[in-house]
Structures are given as C-alpha cells and as structure tokens.
Amino acid sequence: MAITISDVAQEAGVSISTVSKVLNGWTTISPATKERVQAAIQKLNYTPNARAVNFARQNTMNIVFLTALTQNEAYKNPHMFDIMCGVQNALAETSYSMTLVDTSQENHPGETVTRVISQKCADAIVVHGSAISEETAELLIKEKYPHIVIGHPSFSNQLCWIDTNHTLAGEFAAEHMISCGYTDTSFIGGKRTDTISVQRQKGFLGLMHKYGYQVSEDHILYTDSSIAESFQAALSLLESSHRPRAIICENNMIALGVSKAIEKSGLRVPEDIAFLTFDVYPYSAIIDPKPTVIDINMYDMGRQAGMMILHKLAHPDLQIQSFTTLPLLIQGETTQIIRSSPVSSSSHQL
Template identity: 45%
Template structure:
C-alpha cells in the first residue's frame, strides 16, 4: 500500500498541514522540523503523487535549471552558466520563466525535485550533471516529470539526457598533435572516477591503438582539476628519463600548472613541448602562450536541451538520449604548425 502524507505526518509527529507546508516550501516551519519530516519521507520512500497533484493539467509557466553550486563555481565551471544562457534564449521566446536553483549537494537536489513535483511549482526541469544522482533521476522518471539531464548519467537509466561526445574530443586532440609532428604524447587529467576526464582519455587511447602508436603508462597521470595538480603532474613527467614532446591537459586549470612547471625547467612551448587543452574558457587566451583548444559549443547545448525539454512538456512520454554539438579545434600558439 502506498505511503500517504498522513503516514509521514504520524511518523514525524506533526500535522498533515505541516507536512504540506514543508512540501510547498512555506515559511515559519523550523529547520529541525523540516529536517525531521524530510528524513521520514526518505525513510518511508514517500513521494508526492504527481498524478494527484494534477501537474500535467496546470501550466505554471516555470522551468527550473538545477545545479550544485559552491564558492567560485562561476570560475571553476563557467560552462554551467553558458548552458544556462543558451537555454534561456529558447525558453524566454516560449513565454516561460527559467528559474536557476543552486543547491549545496546532490541530496539537496533530490529534495528540491520532490518539492517541485509534489507542489506543482514547475512544468519541467533541466538538471546539470553536478546535481544528477540515481535517486533524483529515478524519481523524475517514475513520476513522468519532463526533464533533461545535462550530461549523460553515469548509470543505466531511461531518463532523457543530452551530452557532447568527449571521446571524440580526446581523439581530435590526439589526431591534431600527431599532424603537428609530435609523437611522445602524454595525458594529464582529473580523477580516475571523473566521467568526462575518463571519456577524453579513452578517445586519446583509442586513437593511439587504432593508429598503432605506443602508449607509455607513465605518460598518463591522474590528479584534480586545479593548477596545483597540473603543476605536480607535469613535474612528474619532466622528471622521467623520457620526456613527452606534447601534453594533453584535461582542463585549463591543469594547463596553467603545466605551463608553470615547463617554464621552471627552462623548456619552450611549443618547440620543446606542445600543449593542448579542452574547453575555450577565458583562461585559454590569457595563458602565455595562448592555448590550442578542443572546444564544444555549450551555449548551443543549452539551446538544444531547452528545445527538447519544451517538446517533452507537451509530450512527457518522449524519450531523448543523444550526443550533440561535436567539438571543434581552435588553433593557437601552444602547438607547432601542422606538417
């Protein structure tokens, strides 16, 4: 038998009205009471009934863009906001409001999704990869709530998602470096567990294998997405008996650290070591020398995500799982000219 709002109220020791107010995000409910009720909802696996809320029949005119935000998010992940701007350009022309909802972690994102569906405060949701979890995705799918996940979920799911093909990005970086005459190529990236870094590395390795090029295990380094980590990984490469003549850096921060290490060793970019990175952040052109980049049009990704979401609002049974916006190469002076 399905858990009801009365069951939650009884278990939490509050009235059904209090539970309803918490679901509707009403003021004057203490933080401790709210936390207790949410814990009971999670323990009882209670989800507000979307059909009972009749959200399909009542247009709110609101779409939520859900993402995890923290200090300096705009600096470390500016693509999040480029995607938002692309989506906004589509949504505003269809008489919808786009509400940005920044949460502290994936659990908060899941809790907000429960409130959104149960309280009928939005017609659809764009979920940034930073906020994606199996709990949240399963909940949206179970309730047939129109949504698009920005970035392919790292687990099997019938959810609707849109992404760029990061394996192709890795292949493109490797192919260009080979055309430039580089042959001892290293890859320094983020954590082993990171989906994007892993896919770009897979593209790099795939190109090497297909073209019969040797892969040196000690030319592949894992770290964090910081310039300090980039510096340390580059230092490790430069202290080896055989030096790379080019390095693929998984992001701009890592590339900044790599440049500092190369300069410390009095080596020249791109003559001694070429550098290529991904995503054309403003930093790409501020680093000396300006970085060659494999870029994706994330603004267009936001536009496409919003367009698909608007289709799903009209037809919630529509399922879309696709790669979009193929990467393009921006050539600057951190790599030698092609042969």
C-alpha cells in the first residue's frame, strides 16, 4: 500500500498542512519541526506527488506548445518539428515538461488558448506561427499570460515573439549570386500572400538594387510552391528569349520543380544555369546536383524560444520582440564563380 502524506503527518506528529508546507519550503516552519517531518519522510520512504506539490506552489511545471496539426502536417510544415524539438531541448535542462496542443479543430479562433488559461494546465505557452491569430493575441495580452510566439505576427501587436530575419536571408542569397557573377538572376517564390516568401524576395531585390542590378518583372514569378507549378514556372523562364543566368528558389519544393525543368531543358548545372534554394530541410538532400543553400537553423530557433519562455517566467514584465538565428550559406554544386564582382561572399555585415 502506497505511503501517503497522512502517514507522514501521523509519524511526525504534525498536521497534514504542516507536512505540505515543509515539502513546499515554507520558511515559517521551525527547524525542529522540519527535521521531524524529514525524518518521517525518510523512514517511510515517502515520495511526494509532483502534481500536488506543484499545485500547492501555484505552478504546473508544464509549458504548452500550441500549433495546428492537420493531416500531413510534417510535409506541409516540416520546420515546426525542428522548432518543437529545440524548445523541448531547452526545457529538458530544467524541471519543466512540454505538452503539445492542437488548434486545428477549433470552432472559433482563440478557444484553445482560453481553455489552457482557464484550466491552469500550463505556466506558459509557446505559440507556433501557424496557431497565432488576432483573437489569440488579444487573449494572451488581456490575461498577461506568459508566452512567446515563434514568427513575427503579420498584424500590429504587443506580443512577445522571436523570428528569423528572412529579409536578411534574401540578401544573403543575392549577395552570393552577385559574388559568383550571376547578375541576371530570377526569383521564384510562393504565393504573393506568403509572408516568408515576400520577405526573402524583398531582401533579394533590395540588395540587387543596392549594387545597381535591376531585376525585370518577368523574372519574378509566384507559385503555390508545388513541384508541378514550380516546374512550369521555371520551364517558362528557361524557354524565354531572355533566359536568366541563375534562379533563386524560395523553398525546397520549388527547387525540386526547378531542377526538373532544368533537366527537361537539357541545360547543364551550373555551366548553363545556376540555382540556389533556402533551407536544408526537407528536400535538398534528394536534389541532384547538390544545391547551394541559404539555411536557417530552426532547431536553434526553437531552443532559443524555450530559453526565452523560461526567462519570461522568471521576469513576467519582460517584453521580447527580436530576430534571432542568422542565415548560413552552404556551398553546393549548383553555383560557381564565373567572374569577379563588386561584392564578396564575406562582405555582408552581420
């Protein structure tokens, strides 16, 4: 039969509430009483119920990771899992656990956050960008609930958030192309409403303009990020009278379509046409030849989010709004230096 807190109280000759106070570190209990209670705990080999102790302390030692989990989410949103693993890694160094909570079945925006807050099942929430809405943001701010949002929300807000600087990643891509001598470069992105794609395109165009290279409108293409649509977009570029010397692919799926279009056109990479993509994961490993990549370490970003939420718990008034995790160029076989240029790959000021 399991030993209970009542057994410890009886053995020590004190009340149950006194044992509870000793377990929770109350300073109002005399040293002699603490010793009797500790002796009873050791004698009976009593193990306190962690949940009961946390309840008495008014915390759960649990962090909720809030995200949308629809079917095939691993393929549609692969970076989320790297981020989630990074958060868990940071929490694993403490006594905190993490609970994954899905928002995809909500009847109305914000109901999941309302439930988490009202049930007091977590001390804080890490919100993935797929789960943030204006209603959720309003609840978190109104309740002053400890949180960190992964990804800069697209609406005006007072939330705590971290993000990677996708505009800077676009600049890195443009800088690499110029340093190789590819000044006639095209950009194939996602939808016009895709925030990350828009930011990467903005960085690319901005740096090209800075060095005096104009990118024609017919070299900026938008797709639904599918292989099929990216293939057709790239094919139209490659068969045009003004074929670009290089292509920047906003994500791996687009890069797959571009790679297939280049193969169909019978062009050599990188001799006839060069290209690069963003993000190592999930498809760059199956693209042949091995692509040059502008990568963002999403695991590190998740780890930083985990550390920030712990910092936020220790300092509730702390406001966090920052970009983190710098892009990294990984040289592959799809770009090469063809002539000198006014910018070198090491010139970017970080």
